[in-house]
Amino acid sequence: MSADASLPPPLHVVTPLVSSVPLAKQLGVKAVYFKLDALQPSGSFKMRGIGHYIAKYCQAHPNLQTVVSSSGGNAGMAAAIAGVAYNCKVLVYVPNSTPLMMIERLKAAGADVIVHGSVWDEAHAEATRFVASQEEGSAVLVHPFEGEDLVDGHSTLVAEIAEQLPQGIVPDVVVCAVGGGGLLSGILKGLKSIYHGKHRLPVVIGAETEGARSFALAVETGYPVPLPGGITSIAKSLGALQVSARVMERRDTYGAPNVRPLVVTDAQAVRGLVAFADEFRILVEPSCGAGLAACYLPETLKSVVPEINSASVVVVVACGGSMVTTELIEKWRETFGV
Known part of the structure; x- marks a missing residue:
């Protein structure tokens, strides 16, 4: 803890x-x-690190509205659960190699899923571009491992x-x-x-x-x-x-x-x-x-x-x-x- x-x-x-x-x-x-x-x-x-990261960010940025993840699946699932728990909209960017089953599970957890690119790095780059376009502090990109x-x-x-x-x-x-x-x-x-x-x-x-x-x-x-x-x-x-x-x-x-x-x-x-x-x-x-x-x-x-x-x-x-x-x-x- x-x-x-x-x-x-x-x-x-x-x-x-x-x-x-x-x-x-x-x-x-x-x-x-x-x-x-x-x-x-x-x-x-992933629930450990991502849950802790989002809790800390919410504490520092009360205007947070959107949690964004780029993930092969597990980081996105943790972000979805944590984001919903903190009353945020959740966007998860995934590569096209992500199984449909996983995409459906992310949606069921409360996330909007955007499929982009063929590998994680490409999905991550697109997620980064989205967050950069938003008002400062209103959206956060939760990195899967950094x-x-x-x-x-x-x-x-x-x-x-x-x-x-x-x-x-x-x-x-x-x-x-x-x-x-x-x-x-x-x-x-x-x-x-x-x-x-x-x-x-x-x-x-x-x-x-x-x-x-x-x-x-x-x-x-x-x-x-x-x-x-x-x-x-x-x-x-x-x-x-x-x-x-x-x-x-x-x-x-x-x-x-x-x-x-x-x-x-x-x-x-x-x-x-x-x-x-x-x-x-x-x-x-x-x-x-x-x-x-x-x-x-x-x-x-x-x-x-x-x-x-x-x-x-x-x-x-x-x-x-x-x-x-x-x-x-x-x-x-x-x-x-x-």
Whole structure:
């Protein structure tokens, strides 16, 4: 939660942290925990950062009338729920790769949806142009993964994990999906705030799919660069062509060797989300499945964290996602033979 008592109560909820004894045995570690942010009102962790960002903006700009989002879906859903909660009109700009199902869900949440461009970057540019044309303070563009207020909101996830873990337990590894870098930034900020100077900092794994590997590419080159060939993965909500420069800076201050990319195939991401659904009866999208694959397919995690052992504690952020149905999961299973 925000430390600012003048803000209204947060729109996100405290989500469960649950352990998986079978998975800990499979991985050969002491414990595996899942942070179930798929249970947020918007269906994903985005509710944390975007809800907090809009609350702060409303406080500073009483004349706010319109909340604008550019999104592959999940950020737009969080913006729709938050904007409606604060009595604002909500406009969501999405690329034409956004599934019709997601567009209908955004509309049902109270948003007006504008389809523009073929990738997120193009939808975002059009949303930026609209806000610039409005009276100052009357419209706000909520970036899907940039901004300190947004990152502060996401960092509440780490504060909850620290409170929910058994007394004296500090995670050795934290796994999350990474698209533009907002969640990863929040996790790094939260972990450093809570554990720096008191405990060793956990290794943090940013997982993504082959066709959306913008974070891995930034680590390889040393700075963010556009993904050649665009997004080719089914994990559409990982679809930022380039990660945030800020997340790379935060990686350096956290300790770059301890913030590592993990790239999985679309098939592995689907295996991860199917295994997670079988164990916890919760549906998540392939972007989240990229992080889940790190544990459900043990060789993937061990390839980037070879130092894990029988004393290790692993926390995986089940970040959720709105772009999933039972029909889509069956389609993915058939496509990839899962």
